Amino acid sequence: xxxxxxxxxxxxxxxxxxxxxxxxxxxxxxxxxxxxxxxxxxxxxxxxxxxxxxxxxxxxxxxxxxxxxxxxxxxxxxxxxxxxxxxxxxxxxxxxxxxxxxxxxxxxxxxxxxxxxxxxxxxxxxxxxxxxxxxxxxxxxxxxxxxxxxxxxxxxxxxxxxxxxxxxxxxxxxxxxxxxxxxxxxxxxxxxxxxxxxxxxxxxxxxxxxxxxxxxxxxxxxxxxxxxxxxxxxxxxxxxxxxxxxxxxxxxxxxxxxxxxxxxxxxxxxxxxxxxxxxxxxxxxxxxxxxxxxxxxxxxxxxxxxxxxxxxxxxxxxxxxxxxxxxxxxxxxxxxxxxxxxxxxxxxxxxxxxxxxxxxxxxxxxxxxxxxxxxxxxxxxxxxxxxxxxxxxxxxxxxxxxxxxxxxxxxxxxxxxxxxxxxxxxxxxxxxxxxxxxxxxxxxxxxxxxxxxxxxxxxxxxxxxxxxxxxxxxxxxxxxxxxxxxxxxxxxxxxxxxxxxxxxxxxxxxxxxxxxxx
Numbered sequence: 313x314x315x316x317x318x319x320x321x322x323x324x325x326x327x328x329x330x331x332x333x334x335x336x337x338x339x340x341x342x343x344x345x346x347x348x349x350x351x352x353x354x355x356x357x358x359x360x361x362x363x364x365x366x367x368x369x370x371x372x373x374x375x376x377x378x379x380x381x382x383x384x385x386x387x388x389x390x391x392x393x394x395x396x397x398x399x400x401x402x403x404x405x406x407x408x409x410x411x412x413x414x415x416x417x418x419x420x421x422x423x424x425x426x427x428x429x430x431x432x433x434x435x436x437x438x439x440x441x442x443x444x445x446x447x448x449x450x451x452x453x454x455x456x457x458x459x460x461x462x463x464x465x466x467x468x469x470x471x472x473x474x475x476x477x478x479x480x481x482x483x484x485x486x487x488x489x490x491x492x493x494x495x496x497x498x499x500x501x502x503x504x505x506x507x508x509x510x511x512x513x514x515x516x517x518x519x520x521x522x523x524x525x526x527x528x529x530x531x532x533x534x535x536x537x538x539x540x541x542x543x544x545x546x547x548x549x550x551x552x553x554x555x556x557x558x559x560x561x562x563x564x565x566x567x568x569x570x571x572x573x574x575x576x577x578x579x580x581x582x583x584x585x586x587x588x589x590x591x592x593x594x595x596x597x598x599x600x601x602x603x604x605x606x607x608x609x610x611x612x613x614x615x616x617x618x619x620x621x622x623x624x625x626x627x628x629x630x631x632x633x634x635x636x637x638x639x640x641x642x643x644x645x646x647x648x649x650x651x652x653x654x655x656x657x658x659x660x661x662x663x664x665x666x667x668x669x670x671x672x673x674x675x676x677x678x679x680x681x682x683x684x685x686x687x688x689x690x691x692x693x694x695x696x697x698x699x700x701x702x703x704x705x706x707x708x709x710x711x712x713x714x715x716x717x718x719x720x721x722x723x724x725x726x727x728x729x730x731x732x733x734x735x736x737x738x739x740x741x742x743x744x745x746x747x748x749x750x751x752x753x754x755x756x757x758x759x760x761x762x763x764x765x766x767x768x769x770x771x772x773x774x775x776x777x778x779x780x781x782x783x784x785x786x787x788x789x790x791x792x793x794x795x796x797x798x799x800x801x802x803x804x805x806x807x808x809x810x811x812x813x814x815x816x817x818x819x820x821x822x823x824x825x826x827x828x829x830x
Contacts, residue, residue: 317452318381318382318383318456320379321378321380322377322378323375326375329371329374329375330371332367332368333368333371333375334368335367335368336364336365336366336367336368336371336372337368338364339360339361339362339367340365340368342357342358342360342364343361343365344361346358346361373390373391376389377433377434378433378434379434379435381453383399383456383460384399384460385398385399385400385402385460386399386402386422388430388432388434390433395430397422397430399457399461400425400461401426402422402423402424402425402457403423403463403464404422404457404463404465404469405422405423405450405453405454405457405468406420406421406422406468406470406477406637406638407419407420407421407450407468407471407778407779408421408431409470409472409778412438417436417437417438418436418443418446419432420432420434420435423464423637435449435450450468451468454468468779469636469638469779470638470778470779471637471778474778474782474786475638475639475641475777475778476631476635476637476638476639476640477636477637480625480628482621483621483624484621484625486621487621487622490614490615490617490618490621491615493610493614494611494612494614494615494618495611497607497608497610497611497614498607498608501607501608501666501667502604502667504604504606504607505603505604505667506604507601508601511583514530515529516529516530516532517529517530527585528583530581530582530588531581532579532581532582533558533580534577534579535554535558535578536554536576536577537551537552537553537573537574537577537578537592538552538554538574539552539574540552540569540570540572540573541569542566542569543569549563549564549565549568550563550569551564551568551590559587562587562590564590568590568595568597571595571596571597572595572597576592576593576594577593578590578591578592579592587599603666604666605664605666606663608662608663608667609659611662612658612659612662613655616651616654616655620644620647623644623651623693626647627642627697630697631699634701635699635775638777638778638779639775639776639777639778640777640780640786642697642699642786644697646696647693647697653689654682654686654689657681657686661678661679700775700787700789700806701775702774702775717743718744718745718754719741719742720739720750720752720754720755721739721740721741721742722739722805723737723803723808723812724737724784724803725737725800725801726781726784726801727799727801729798729800730761731748731761731764732749737750737761738752739751739752740763740802740812741757742812744757746763746765746819747763747765747812749761749763765816766820767796768794768795768800768816768820769793770793770794770813771792771793772791773790773791773809773813774789774790774792775790776788776789776790780801787806788803788804789803789804789805791809791812
């Protein structure tokens with residue numbers, strides 16, 4: 313075995329980082345001097361000094377990072393923490409992909425034997441331009457691990473947002489917040505319903521109405537519009553009254569502000585101490601009441617929205633028993649479709665019957681039939697998102713005999729080859745000629761490139777991993793092929809991949825097909 317050299321990793325552009333640290337120190341001194349002489353904030357010089365201080369601290373943290381690896385293990389150092397990890401405690405080294413606004417940040421994640429993970433401060437790749445040095449450094453670290461330790465995987469796992477090894481903290485937080493919002497909205501449903509019914513049942517006040525009860529009846533007063541302000545964008549619209557009587561201004565809708573003009577005499581209707589209606593000669597404005605149905609729809613919508621992160625948590629827990637950390641978890645979109653189908657019948661029911669959705673035979677049948685339909689949709693979603701291993705693929709039958717018509721199957725060769733230059737192919741065509749790669753779903757073999765089946769040998773069929781990229785669908789499988797000594801990956805739906813492999817075997821001939829079988 314060849315000797316594997318030790319590694320010492322330092323941040324790139326250290327000189328620039330230390331210059332930024334010095335600039336931050338100067339900014340700190342500037343801010344301190346300005347504050348000492350009573351300038352304080354928001355003094356411009358002090359504010360600039362504070363910004364430079366923050367920049368200096370960030371650059372100091374980056375400049376002090378260091379990672380070294382030798383026969384004893386991994387050692388990482390930052391401004392705040394030092395870690396020593398012997399190779400005997402390291403189970404694997406993986407690529408951890410973080411997602412920025414317009415870029416992917418690749419870092420090295422260390423999996424320890426006790427199940428904990430640690431992310432190294434170096435190496436780090438923030439763009440495709442420095443991805444090759446990052447991969448080379450990771451390969452060197454894995455070589456040291458193989459020499460002095462025992463990695464769990466023979467390949468370099470890649471953890472993305474789609475893989476089983478990523479945590480579910482964000483999904484848990486979203487689910488809890490949405491359920492809390494649903495519970496709070498449901499608590500307000502009786503309050504909103506009661507207020508809406510009280511307004512509908514209120515009557516005008518009379519001279520004999522006691523002053524203690526005048527808030528529950530409708531009282532009227534006259535006013536003159538002094539000015540109407542129509543807010544632009546999300547700004548509020550206002551009605552301003554002459555002499556500030558009975559109030560200085562009133563917030564209304566944009567349509568309400570456009571309907572009144574300066575000098576208009578209007579009548580204001582007050583209920584429970586607030587203006588509820590403004591009635592003029594040519595226009596009338598009424599305050600919108602948020603009724604119990606509106607609040608019930610909000611509660612049901614939040615509960616249904618919580619179902620999507622809940623489905624993501626369920627799928628990660630369901631697949632965690634069968635998937636490795638870098639294998640892709642099935643998509644939660646089928647559950648999203650089931651939730652959308654549930655919303656079709658649940659939201660109207662909540663809006664029309666917010667306080668007693670099962671109070672009549674009609675609503676009872678409505679809810680029962682909707683529940684049955686939702687159960688069927690969720691059962692379909694559960695079946696669709698099951699984890700299918702390559703051995704679970706159904707037998708598609710022999711549909712690609714020599715005389716069969718052309719059939720275009722969605723499939724992708726994930727590596728650059730002479731028959732798939734720059735990954736141009738999106739489909740594989742079978743029948744009507746030799747297997748070929750095409751950039752379109754047919755018909756016809758325009759721009760097709762023949763697959764050299766005589767060079768290909770199927771070595772393994774597996775599920776999608778994080779290293780296969782985001783262009784591969786979650787429910788596809790990947791066939792690892794040997795192309796005259798060069799590894800090639802072919803991704804397709806499980807049944808379609810089985811058809812393609814059978815056609816490759818058939819085209820190779822009986823003897824080569826037996827050797828090519830995984």
